Amino acid sequence: MTWDALWPLLWQGTLDTLWMVVPAALCAQLIGTALGVLLTLTRPDGLHPQRPLFRVLDAAVNVGRSLPFIILLVLLIPFTRLITGTSIGSTAAIVPLTVAAIPFVARLVDGALKDVPRGVVDAARAMGASTAQTVFKVLLPEARPALIHAFTVMIVSLIGYSAMAGAIGGGGLGDLAIRYGYQRFETGVMIATVAALLVLVQLTQWAGDRAAARSDHR
Amino acid sequence: MPDLTPPDVLDFQNVSKTYPGQPRPALNDLTLRVPRGSRTGVIGRSGAGKSTLVRLISGLETPDAGRLLVRGDALGPATRAAHQARTGLVFQQFNLLAQRTVLRNVTLPLELRGVPRARRDALAREHLDLVGLGEYAGRYPAQLSGGQKQRVGIARALVTAPDLLLADEATSALDPETSAGILNLLLDLQRERDLTLVIVTHQLEVVRAVTTHVAVLDAGQLVETGETAAVLRAPRHAATRALLDAHRPQVPLAPDETLRRVTLPDLNPDTLAALARAGARIVQAEPHPQGLDVWIAAPAASPEWAVLA
Ligand SMILES: Nc1ncnc2c1ncn2[C@@H]1O[C@H](COP(=O)(O)OP(=O)(O)O)[C@@H](O)[C@H]1O
Numbered sequence: 080m081t082w083d084a085l086w087p088l089l090w091q092g093t094l095d096t097l098w099m100v101v102p103a104a105l106c107a108q109l110i111g112t113a114l115g116v117l118l119t120l121t122r123p124d125g126l127h128p129q130r131p132l133f134r135v136l137d138a139a140v141n142v143g144r145s146l147p148f149i150i151l152l153v154l155l156i157p158f159t160r161l162i163t164g165t166s167i168g169s170t171a172a173i174v175p176l177t178v179a180a181i182p183f184v185a186r187l188v189d190g191a192l193k194d195v196p197r198g199v200v201d202a203a204r205a206m207g208a209s210t211a212q213t214v215f216k217v218l219l220p221e222a223r224p225a226l227i228h229a230f231t232v233m234i235v236s237l238i239g240y241s242a243m244a245g246a247i248g249g250g251g252l253g254d255l256a257i258r259y260g261y262q263r264f265e266t267g268v269m270i271a272t273v274a275a276l277l278v279l280v281q282l283t284q285w286a287g288d289r290a291a292a293r294s295d296h297r
Numbered sequence: 298m299p300d301l302t303p304p305d306v307l308d309f310q311n312v313s314k315t316y317p318g319q320p321r322p323a324l325n326d327l328t329l330r331v332p333r334g335s336r337t338g339v340i341g342r343s344g345a346g347k348s349t350l351v352r353l354i355s356g357l358e359t360p361d362a363g364r365l366l367v368r369g370d371a372l373g374p375a376t377r378a379a380h381q382a383r384t385g386l387v388f389q390q391f392n393l394l395a396q397r398t399v400l401r402n403v404t405l406p407l408e409l410r411g412v413p414r415a416r417r418d419a420l421a422r423e424h425l426d427l428v429g430l431g432e433y434a435g436r437y438p439a440q441l442s443g444g445q446k447q448r449v450g451i452a453r454a455l456v457t458a459p460d461l462l463l464a465d466e467a468t469s470a471l472d473p474e475t476s477a478g479i480l481n482l483l484l485d486l487q488r489e490r491d492l493t494l495v496i497v498t499h500q501l502e503v504v505r506a507v508t509t510h511v512a513v514l515d516a517g518q519l520v521e522t523g524e525t526a527a528v529l530r531a532p533r534h535a536a537t538r539a540l541l542d543a544h545r546p547q548v549p550l551a552p553d554e555t556l557r558r559v560t561l562p563d564l565n566p567d568t569l570a571a572l573a574r575a576g577a578r579i580v581q582a583e584p585h586p587q588g589l590d591v592w593i594a595a596p597a598a599s600p601e602w603a604v605l606a
């Protein structure tokens with residue numbers, strides 16, 4: 080294949096990948112952060128211990144994280160169809176990607192919040208901070224660099240997952256690699272695709288690291 | 298109109314507190330009053346229950362038994378917020394928010410109460426000036442020394458104009474010179490603002506330097522209270538004596554020598570000459586808010602003690 084033919088394919092593949100990853104990442108960060116905060120608050124030594132709720136959430140997050148993505152993809156087909164009206168294509172892939180990333184983010188956020196020193200939280204409580212104020216004025220802002228780092232790691236994973244979603248017709252760079260590189264033995268396309276994925280991952284990681292470092296005043 | 302404000306800012310009535318899963322109470326049947334405007338030290342070794350006392354006063358924990366009255370009120374959902382606003386806290390580890398500037402750390406208590414931004418910035422700047430850190434408003438805590446961080450902690454504690462200031466091991470993470478500076482600041486502020494000051498510490502010299510009254514805690518129990526000078530001169534309880542002994546410098550003494558502690562404004566030639574005449578030698582000297590805290594080994598019968606002490 081010539082560059083002239085390859086270039087539009089790569090470009091479209093990259094756009095499709097981004098179209099899957101970016102909305103999924105944003106949704107997952109929102110829901111996953113909420114879940115992570117809930118885990119932190121309800122754990123036995125948290126601000127509002129709720130043992131049963133914590134156990135359920137904790138187990139759900141663990142199960143969600145241990146489920147292989149390709150299985151999740153298949154399991155979620157009815158749910159995906161319900162939400163997007165279809166189970167194939169890039170848009171449909173947003174749903175399983177989001178679901179896969181939520182427990183991942185929840186765990187990272189939970190860990191990031193746990194690193195906020197207890198004394199700082201106690202100080203805020205003693206100043207009269209409500210639970211909501213403790214979360215929004217102390218826990219989340221103090222954990223910001225770790226949250227940015229979590230977001231970065233999650234996007235990188237999603238780029239990888241999106242390549243798998245491509246395998247079942249999700250489009251994107253993974254789809255390109257399978258259709259040309261694997262099914263048609265176009266090694267050049269395969270290499271170009273891998274290079275594109277690498278660039279995407281590196282750019283994400285670099286931007287994420289930079290943002291985290293800039294936001295950290297410790 | 299009769300004055301209805303109670304004379305005691307804090308009134309512990311047989312207060313006990315056991316943390317869940319702990320075999321023994323962190324505080325056991327504590328009865329203690331802290332009068333308005335006093336400077337009270339709470340001393341005890343690590344694990345004695347001092348921080349638990351602070352957590353009870355600041356509303357982070359509630360007593361299992363007994364009553365704690367703060368300004369005459371039992372702390373409950375209806376009264377806690379009002380009392381928290383009038384109680385300033387200073388901590389050993391400063392507990393500043395690392396991702397907020399110095400100014401934003403000091404505005405936080407006001408922010409939590411919905412004070413408008415312009416007002417809280419003005420108040421915070423005023424209090425940063427008060428602790429001598431007006432120039433540091435835009436920095437982050439990581440860019441400050443320990444002593445400066447503690448000054449920010451003090452500014453934050455005072456920005457809501459409390460009448461009670463609680464310092465839990467406020468100088469324990471600082472070197473002696475910096476500690477003396479912080480203690481002096483606390484003393485000045487206490488006088489200027491007519492605060493009730495409660496100094497919680499395991500360091501005897503802190504109690505000696507700052508407080509008028511002292512309460513000694515040991516294993517969750519109050520074992521001795523009284524005027525600081527009296528308790529330090531003639532400790533009655535073994536735990537108090539142990540705290541006193543822990544601070545004696547470990548030096549060999551001649552058979553007729555005794556170790557004495559004096560506070561001197563400085564070590565000028567006259568003082569040194571007087572010491573020499575008395576056959577005394579300086580064993581240890583440390584900064585103290587009123588000058589120097591000096592341990593002296595001297596013959597037990599030395600008449601010159603009257604001059605020095
Ligand atoms: N959150 C907690 N959970 C369980 N035990 C605690 C907790 N905080 C303190 N304790 C225990 O209570 C006792 C008193 O602790 P504390 O009040 O912190 O003492 P101090 O401040 O005098 O060192 C100690 O035995 C300590 O281990």
Ligand SMILES: [Mg+2]
Nearest residue numbers: 347348349466
């Ligand atoms: Mg303590």
